[in-house]
Amino acid sequence: MHVAGAVQKPGVVALPEGSRVFQAIDAAGGAASNAELNGLNLAEVLSDGVKIHVPKVGEVPQPPPSPLAGGSGSPGATAGPAAGGAKVNINTASLEELGTLPRVGPVTAQGIIDWRKEHGPFASVEELDAVDGIGPKLMESLKELVTVQGG
Template sequence: MSGSPPAGSQQQGAVPNPGSPGPSSPTAGNSGSSVLVHVAGAVVHPGVVELPSGSRVYQAIAAAGGELPEAAADAVNLAAVLQDGEQLFIRTKDQAAAVPGPGAQSGAAGAAGPPPGGAVIGPTAGTIVDLNTAGLAELMTLPRVGPVLAQRILDFRRQHGTFATAQELDAVDGIGPKLLASLLPLLRV
């Protein structure tokens, strides 16, 4: 991602100019549907960016001016679809190295699965994930939570409403007692 053209990139808190589309995406003004994403961490211009619905992680990074030289962007799923209201946190190489490996992935992540340490989107070490507001990418930052399990959590939340307690996560198919116990310290509602 380094060296991405700055065309269409936005400064902190900036909203795109409908007259200047990004290098590979339509403008938010044309589609009528957009997402707001907080891009933070090792990027040139951290802040909130507005992108067309269906935009990918690589487009959000470009909209934030690209990653810094110390960014671990190779550990991010650049093709992940962004959700409105999520935070995309690009860790530094040092931060990514400090994240333990995920072990066995939950769900059917497939052979490729998320990169070591899970997707490098969302909270840094010590940050708590809000179970009621986290998007797919942020849920995938949790240990042993791959794309399938993260989607099950989102589907459960849509069907049953917000979680009253983090312990209610045990009702989601694929989350057993051991996984729940390891996730509880990382969650809030």
């Protein structure tokens, strides 16, 4: 993992498979005194090759990338799924993958999966607004980050 931003020792850290964001920050010497950790999902499981950017207080945290972005992004960091080139496919995404989307927590992610099980694959991204918990504002923030392919 590459840990950057407001940490004591930015750089590459080696962690076992299945490690979490908080462990990567600890391995980089811990968060700096000016770190803003509230924008990060400290419990997120990391995959090899990701970059984690710990924002400073006052810095606007960016949405986390999709795991489908091939490790080119960083949780809570500098590029979202669209910037990484891969969008989250709402017809096949797991609970964890859906949880990487901004403002989508476990309850909303489960709602998307439950809707998919009950109604079949989404025909369009716009159908997300039929899922409980997804209103117009959330829909607006998600539409550029998700796709519907197959199912």
